[in-house]
Amino acid sequence: MAVEKDLKAILRNLKYSDDAKVLEQISEHTRQVHVRMAGIKHKLVVMSGKGGVGKSMTTVNLALAFARQGAKVGLLDVDLNGPCVPRMLGLHGQSLTMGPEGAFPPIGPLGVKVASMDFFLDDASPVRWKGPMDVSPAWLGLMEMNVIREFLADVVWGELDYLLVDLPPGAAADKPPVIAGFIPDLAGAIVVTTPSEVASDVVQKSVTYARDMGIKVMGMVENMSEYRCPSCGEVNELFEGNIEAMCEMLDLPLLGRIPFDRKLARTFDKGQPLLDETYPTIQRYQDIAGRIRTLLDYKKVLADKL
Amino acid sequence: MKFVCLNCETYMNFEKVEKPGEGTLGVFFGCPSCNAKFSMVTNPGETQMVSALGVKLGGRTVEAEPFEMTKGTLKDEATTGSGQMAAYLNEKIQGGQPAVTAATTAVPGEKSSSGCPFSAMVAEMGLTSGGKPGTAGVETSEFTWSADAKEKLDRLPSFVKPMVQSSVEAFARKQGYRTITLQVMDDSKNDSSNGIAWTPEAEKRLENIPDFIRPMARKEIERVAKERGMATITAQVMDDVKDKFMKFM
Numbered sequence: 001m002a003v004e005k006d007l008k009a010i011l012r013n014l015k016y017s018d019d020a021k022v023l024e025q026i027s028e029h030t031r032q033v034h035v036r037m038a039g040i041k042h043k044l045v046v047m048s049g050k051g052g053v054g055k056s057m058t059t060v061n062l063a064l065a066f067a068r069q070g071a072k073v074g075l076l077d078v079d080l081n082g083p084c085v086p087r088m089l090g091l092h093g094q095s096l097t098m099g100p101e102g103a104f105p106p107i108g109p110l111g112v113k114v115a116s117m118d119f120f121l122d123d124a125s126p127v128r129w130k131g132p133m134d135v136s137p138a139w140l141g142l143m144e145m146n147v148i149r150e151f152l153a154d155v156v157w158g159e160l161d162y163l164l165v166d167l168p169p170g171a172a173a174d175k176p177p178v179i180a181g182f183i184p185d186l187a188g189a190i191v192v193t194t195p196s197e198v199a200s201d202v203v204q205k206s207v208t209y210a211r212d213m214g215i216k217v218m219g220m221v222e223n224m225s226e227y228r229c230p231s232c233g234e235v236n237e238l239f240e241g242n243i244e245a246m247c248e249m250l251d252l253p254l255l256g257r258i259p260f261d262r263k264l265a266r267t268f269d270k271g272q273p274l275l276d277e278t279y280p281t282i283q284r285y286q287d288i289a290g291r292i293r294t295l296l297d298y299k300k301v302l303a304d305k306l
Numbered sequence: 307m308k309f310v311c312l313n314c315e316t317y318m319n320f321e322k323v324e325k326p327g328e329g330t331l332g333v334f335f336g337c338p339s340c341n342a343k344f345s346m347v348t349n350p351g352e353t354q355m356v357s358a359l360g361v362k363l364g365g366r367t368v369e370a371e372p373f374e375m376t377k378g379t380l381k382d383e384a385t386t387g388s389g390q391m392a393a394y395l396n397e398k399i400q401g402g403q404p405a406v407t408a409a410t411t412a413v414p415g416e417k418s419s420s421g422c423p424f425s426a427m428v429a430e431m432g433l434t435s436g437g438k439p440g441t442a443g444v445e446t447s448e449f450t451w452s453a454d455a456k457e458k459l460d461r462l463p464s465f466v467k468p469m470v471q472s473s474v475e476a477f478a479r480k481q482g483y484r485t486i487t488l489q490v491m492d493d494s495k496n497d498s499s500n501g502i503a504w505t506p507e508a509e510k511r512l513e514n515i516p517d518f519i520r521p522m523a524r525k526e527i528e529r530v531a532k533e534r535g536m537a538t539i540t541a542q543v544m545d546d547v548k549d550k551f552m553k554f555m
Contacts, residue, residue, distance in 0.1 A: 010315045019320040020307055020333075021365030029360060096373070103372040120373075120380060130379050131354040139351070143358035147376045150360070154372040197464065219518070245462045248495070249469055251525075253518040291518055302523055303551035305514040306544055 032153040034184050040074070040160045042296055045180045048192045049206030050199045051169035054223040055192045057268060058258065059166040060088050061282070062190070065289035067110035068277055071161035074105070077116035078148050078179060079168040081127050086118040090271035095119045102156040109275055115155045148179055180215050187296055188218035190255065195225055196239040200246050207250050218295050220247050221288060225257040228281070235259060253295070256288035314339035323363045329353055333363060449475055450485045458491060501537070502528045508539040
């Protein structure tokens with residue numbers, strides 16, 4: 001009869017070596033992300049807890065607003081299953097240009113560089129992954145996170161003043177705060193919500209979760225706060241709610257309010273975004289971008305103005 | 307991942323990876339002492355799990371290409387995919403019988419047990435089915451709320467309302483008010499939770515800060531004052547905070 005072996009005792013005398021080189025490769029992945037992000041001054045994520053609140057529209061317009069202010073801007077759309085940024089900026093059908101240094105992103109309006117899952121998909125194709133989905137999709141989350149890691153590690157952004165990351169929707173225990181945790185020296189998160197009570201209820205959960213993950217939440221943008229009539233320009237409320245009170249409770253600055261603007265939305269739907277900075281809704285995005293810059297320079301503002 | 311040769315009481319060495327079938331991996335190990343060979347074979351689910359890590363077992367022999375994993379795992383890039391695991395199980399385990407699918411099929415005509423298992427607990431906690439506290443008790447108050455103040459409170463989102471109400475009432479209690487007006491609500495916003503007072507001069511200087519970041523600045527200044535054991539924000543405290551931030555420039 002074989003002698004029972006004490007594995008614990010055996011392992012105590014052995015020195016572990018990573019000869020399958022798994023740990024080594026995972027550390028290298030992290031290093032690559034850090035190297036790629038090193039040339040970017042301010043990295044910001046745009047998130048919400050709820051889908052459909054206009055997060056991508058806000059991200060795209062903030063990117064354009066920073067670019068109008070003379071900044072070098074990159075926009076990373078990591079909504080893998082619903083990428084829409086390229087279409088909004090008229091870049092649908094383009095692709096990343098692969099080279100030995102990495103993947104070069106297409107350049108959109110006002111010089112904004114864009115990377116998105118959309119560049120890997122055919123017209124109207126959803127994202128379909130290889131793999132044994134018939135038994136369990138449990139591995140899917142791990143793989144999606146690694147795809148996002150490739151977007152952070154492989155895109156050649158060059159020197160940027162701002163990188164805005166459009167996160168997928170989701171609240172607590174979901175991907176967004178974890179993705180944000182991937183990004184080294186993240187300046188903070190901009191949270192988008194509508195004044196509807198349902199949306200704000202979920203959004204406040206995502207703020208709490210982001211903070212638990214150590215992400216600095218910079219402020220909130222209230223989207224679809226009003227409806228601007230395309231004919232007469234009159235503005236009316238769309239939802240009943242009080243985002244100001246929520247910001248106060250969450251101790252967050254309200255960065256601005258954006259009306260639902262059919263005319264502006266249509267131009268983005270067609271991939272021919274309106275870029276006129278004198279247009280009232282675009283001015284509001286400009287104001288929000290200005291406030292974000294002030295927040296990023298918070299210490300300087302206090303030193304100057306106190 | 308390691309294997310131990312229990313005869314030689316040593317780790318086996320990783321040797322190579324082969325692909326014995328679609329969606330499977332054969333990972334080979336050898337004992338450096340007795341030269342015994344061992345191969346671990348993965349099923350498609352386990353293979354996918356390793357592949358999802360974005361690593362090559364045994365390390366890379368060539369540099370990774372940009373978006374190597376993304377391109378390699380998008381279904382349109384290959385013919386493999388859904389059904390692979392079922393086919394594997396069917397062939398290897400069930401001897402050709404149809405594999406069990408992930409979703410459990412309900413028996414026709416059989417009703418699932420009714421009700422949520424947590425409903426009793428939720429009821430005990432006084433929560434509504436929506437997960438929010440029931441309204442009973444929230445609006446009861448020892449204070450008289452003026453009609454406009456009450457209207458302002460009622461317009462708040464339901465999850466904010468109890469907190470605002472409690473904060474305003476705590477302020478009113480501290481000040482000895484019996485009636486809560488709009489003015490009391492506004493004053494309660496500026497009431498320092500640290501119990502720190504502000505001189506008019508310091509308040510005036512705070513107004514130089516853009517309004518949307520003023521609350522943050524107020525908190526920061528009060529934090530500095532508290533650290534220094536000061537109960538009042540004076541011009542001197544403001545100067546100290548200014549100096550502190552000058553150092554970051």
